[in-house]
Amino acid sequence: MTPRNPRRPAPPEDCPLDACLKFLSSAWTTRIVWFLGMGPRRFGDLRRDLGGISTKVLSDRLRSMEKKSMIVRRALPTTPTQVEYSLTPLGREFEPVITAMTKLGDKLRDEHGVR
């Protein structure tokens, strides 16, 4: 949730999830589902999407989500290596929750002044 860790960087302006995550914790996992919901993305894409997450933490989260079968990792036979992550069917099950959180995030900002 909120500044559980004051060092967490500010999320991108256009992600309405944030106001909600100020109350319902563990930001990164839900944010990753949110961005992967827009389609497969590469490691570096996610880094930019998430606005400041360290490679260490992103890697930790992705491994954890992979282990839980929420996402799949696919390494492309390119040089240098490119890796694409995408939601599994199980991962997509979380989208209604993400949607509800997103809507709430908007509402909290609009009607309750949560920034």
Added chain:
Amino acid sequence: MTPRNPRRPAPPEDCPLDACLKFLSSAWTTRIVWFLGMGPRRFGDLRRDLGGISTKVLSDRLRSMEKKSMIVRRALPTTPTQVEYSLTPLGREFEPVITAMTKLGDKLRDEHGVR
């Protein structure tokens, strides 16, 4: 989420939130909203609802939620003191999210074998 902390006690059987919380973290706050959504409850009620949370942690969570205006604390003029907690309008805003998580929790258990 899941056994982030292996010492976290198992939640009550009839709380479908758990399978979902195995993926989307910080259990206690969302669970408290879930139970308070059923009406005002006392400290001891919540302790039982939450199945094994320590008084210290419950107290911590309630103070935190109070500070964020998600709940209100009302001390009754009885002896011994009784204290009733309830959701504020802001706290009630979270119910759609809780509902979505609850539905997902059921689905994860029924269709994906998440326990």
Added chain:
DNA sequence: CTGTATCCTTTTAGATACTG
């Protein structure tokens, strides 16, 4: 580009004992 390895800080949680 996609990570892993270290090292360190903050948050959450748990056990236990004790109090008005």
Added chain:
DNA sequence: CAGTATCTAAAAGGATACAG
């Protein structure tokens, strides 16, 4: 009944450096 006080541990996050 409803907490507070300690002390400890685990999880998550962050900074930075380095590697295939």
